[in-house]
Amino acid sequence: FVDAYIKTEANRLNYIRQNQKLLRVEKYKGLMDHLASENTDPQFTPGQPFILPSTFSGSPRNMHQNYQDAMAIVRKYGKPDLFITMTCNPKWEEITENLHKGQTSEFRPDLVARVFHLKLKQLLQDICKEHILGIPLAKIHVIEFQKRGLPHAHILLILAEEHKPKTTELIDKIVCAEIPDIQKFPRLHSIVAKHMIHGPCNNTTLNLPCMVSGKCSKEFPKSFQNETIQNCDGYPKYRRRDNGVGTLSHGKIINNSWVVPYNPFLLLKYNSHINVEVCASIKSVKYLFKYVYKGHDCANVLITEHKTSQHDEIKTFTDSRYVTAPEAAWRLNAFEMHHQTHTIQRLEVHLPDEQSIVFHPKNITIAVETAKTKDTTLTAWFKLNAEHPPANSILYIDIPMYYTFNKKQRQWKQRKTENNKTIGRIVFKT
Numbered sequence: 449f450v451d452a453y454i455k456t457e458a459n460r461l462n463y464i465r466q467n468q469k470l471l472r473v474e475k476y477k478g479l480m481d482h483l484a485s486e487n488t489d490p491q492f493t494p495g496q497p498f499i500l501p502s503t504f505s506g507s508p509r510n511m512h513q514n515y516q517d518a519m520a521i522v523r524k525y526g527k528p529d530l531f532i533t534m535t536c537n538p539k540w541e542e543i544t545e546n547l548h549k550g551q552t553s554e555f556r557p558d559l560v561a562r563v564f565h566l567k568l569k570q571l572l573q574d575i576c577k578e579h580i581l582g583i584p585l586a587k588i589h590v591i592e593f594q595k596r597g598l599p600h601a602h603i604l605l606i607l608a609e610e611h612k613p614k615t616t617e618l619i620d621k622i623v624c625a626e627i628p629d630i631q632k633f634p635r636l637h638s639i640v641a642k643h644m645i646h647g648p649c650n651n652t653t654l655n656l657p658c659m660v661s662g663k664c665s666k667e668f669p670k671s672f673q674n675e676t677i678q679n680c681d682g683y684p685k686y687r688r689r690d691n692g693v694g695t696l697s698h699g700k701i702i703n704n705s706w707v708v709p710y711n712p713f714l715l716l717k718y719n720s721h722i723n724v725e726v727c728a729s730i731k732s733v734k735y736l737f738k739y740v741y742k743g744h745d746c747a748n749v750l751i752t753e754h755k756t757s758q759h760d761e762i763k764t765f766t767d768s769r770y771v772t773a774p775e776a777a778w779r780l781n782a783f784e785m786h787h788q789t790h791t792i793q794r795l796e797v798h799l800p801d802e803q804s805i806v807f808h809p810k811n812i813t814i815a816v817e818t819a820k821t822k823d824t825t826l827t828a829w830f831k832l833n834a835e836h837p838p839a840n841s842i843l844y845i846d847i848p849m850y851y852t853f854n855k856k857q858r859q860w861k862q863r864k865t866e867n868n869k870t871i872g873r874i875v876f877k878t
């Protein structure tokens with residue numbers, strides 16, 4: 449699977465590499481300056497070498513753009529209210545039933561990817577269509593793969609005003625951080641015991657992934673708490689009563705301070721690790737978004753003897769990313785890595801003659817001629833305002849709700865009905 453995916457990816461990257469020279473981006477003014485000085489320096493071609501464009505899913509530019517798009521949603525609707533992480537359970541019946549004799553789930557990344565895709569689809573349906581956590585105004589989700597493999601999804605939800613978990617009663621309804629009673633809720637008890645217990649970690653378990661310089665990075669064990677407290681540094685402190693130590697089904701001796709917050713309905717329905725957290729303040733949002741869009745966490749250092757090194761983003765990308773079999777299977781199936789409920793219209797802002805234009809180095813004169821008459825979203829907006837007075841009362845950033853930008857004609861066209869699934873975002877290019 450990894451080999452097959454790497455070949456597919458290499459083909460795409462190769463196409464990008466081969467077509468770099470055809471498409472260079474430069475400011476209109478820079479090109480005019482270049483034309484003026486053309487004869488003095490024949491070696492000089494404007495633009496930059498080997499760029500990995502944002503259209504390539506998973507590239508640093510793509511991640512950055514998704515982050516900015518997500519922040520545009522926050523600008524419009526406010527901070528997310530719930531942060532949900534769903535992890536694949538390799539013991540799901542749908543996976544184990546379809547294994548061949550003697551196989552384990554590690555041998556079947558195809559099954560893992562397809563079953564997780566279906567479960568996630570159902571979970572998103574429960575949230576977005578069935579409104580099990582309240583009516584969402586916007587949803588953003590991102591798929592991530594741990595280094596050794598299993599997929600998980602980070603979901604951010606912005607809820608309608610009346611459903612925001614603003615009271616401790618509502619928080620307690622959605623999120624639970626205690627071990628359920630084994631007599632009253634035997635099935636929930638066993639699922640929590642299996643999937644929602646952190647560690648236990650301490651000074652003698654330094655090899656656990658959560659341990660960073662002798663401390664648990666997730667801050668377990670959590671302190672006991674008789675009642676939920678709404679906001680402590682961006683997160684609520686959930687109720688964790690000190691009702692003694694119990695032995696769980698698999699023999700661990702544990703109390704409520706080790707429970708990862710969960711939603712009972714989701715656990716019972718999906719039987720996997722599903723962490724549900726309430727975001728109490730705007731402080732936690734940027735961290736969450738950075739975390740969600742952090743991209744591949746592998747560093748790449750280049751030491752060179754030459755004074756100048758080739759600026760090659762494609763090579764940097766392939767040299768410093770991890771591909772696991774489940775990710776390869778996921779991407780070969782063309783499953784989405786990222787999705788949001790809203791479309792983001794990117795709006796340019798630039799000084800006169802400073803707009804970016806794409807051109808072929810052999811056809812600079814033609815590029816300059818076309819750019820002279822080709823409107824950007826900004827110049828087209830100026831024209832719209834001059835010719836169409838109803839647009840005068842709408843801010844540039846809100847214009848995509850009422851008008852669509854026709855890329856061919858380079859014009860803003862009025863929508864038949866107002867569209868609030870499209871959000872404008874100002875972009876600046878350097």
Ligand SMILES: [Zn+2]
Nearest residue numbers: 649658664668
């Ligand atoms: Zn820990």
